[in-house]
Amino acid sequence: MDMADKYAIPYFGLEPGEYAYSFTIGRDFFNAYEGSLIHEVDVSLEVRLTRRERILVLDLSFDGKVDLTCDRCLEPFAFPVELRRELVVKISEEAAEAKEEDVVIISEDDHVFRLGDHIYDYLSLLVPYRKLHPDQDGKAGCDPDAIRVLEAHTGKKSRGKDDRWDGLKKIKIDN
Ligand SMILES: [Zn+2]
Numbered sequence: 001m002d003m004a005d006k007y008a009i010p011y012f013g014l015e016p017g018e019y020a021y022s023f024t025i026g027r028d029f030f031n032a033y034e035g036s037l038i039h040e041v042d043v044s045l046e047v048r049l050t051r052r053e054r055i056l057v058l059d060l061s062f063d064g065k066v067d068l069t070c071d072r073c074l075e076p077f078a079f080p081v082e083l084r085r086e087l088v089v090k091i092s093e094e095a096a097e098a099k100e101e102d103v104v105i106i107s108e109d110d111h112v113f114r115l116g117d118h119i120y121d122y123l124s125l126l127v128p129y130r131k132l133h134p135d136q137d138g139k140a141g142c143d144p145d146a147i148r149v150l151e152a153h154t155g156k157k158s159r160g161k162d163d164r165w166d167g168l169k170k171i172k173i174d175n
Pocket residue numbers: 070071072073074075132133141142143
């Protein structure tokens with residue numbers, strides 16, 4: 001099944017009232033998006049839909065985790081996802097760009113509301129710019145063994161004897 005059809009709400013013909021939907025977002029969801037920062041993911045999404053005549057109000061609750069790679073120790077870690085958003089979908093004669101955040105204007109000819117791109121945006125925006133293991137008891141939660149191996153490779157501990165500086169000193173003297 002196509003992602004766009006899998007994460008869609010067929011509102012056409014729904015009487016005004018409240019409805020509930022649930023979706024599971026796994027790796028196949030993000031693999032369908034080229035260039036995604038997220039690959040391994042296990043998130044459930046509960047949607048409470050309030051259907052009015054020309055408006056759908058979607059109360060979205062995301063819960064789960066995204067696996068990220070730590071920028072410091074390069075080991076994977078689970079980044080918890082817990083997000084609640086309200087998305088307002090206005091049904092108009094023609095689809096248009098909405099000026100407000102969390103508002104979408106769709107065409108009445110659409111009959112279904114496709115949620116996929118919105119799920120993608122909400123979850124992608126949660127990923128922090130610097131991806132680091134969460135602190136544990138005030139200390140970095142990184143794998144100490146991985147940090148030791150990295151330090152051995154980058155020579156962080158022997159900065160005092162870094163001979164790259166000798167070359168620079170020489171240039172200065174020559175001038
Ligand atoms: Zn780490």
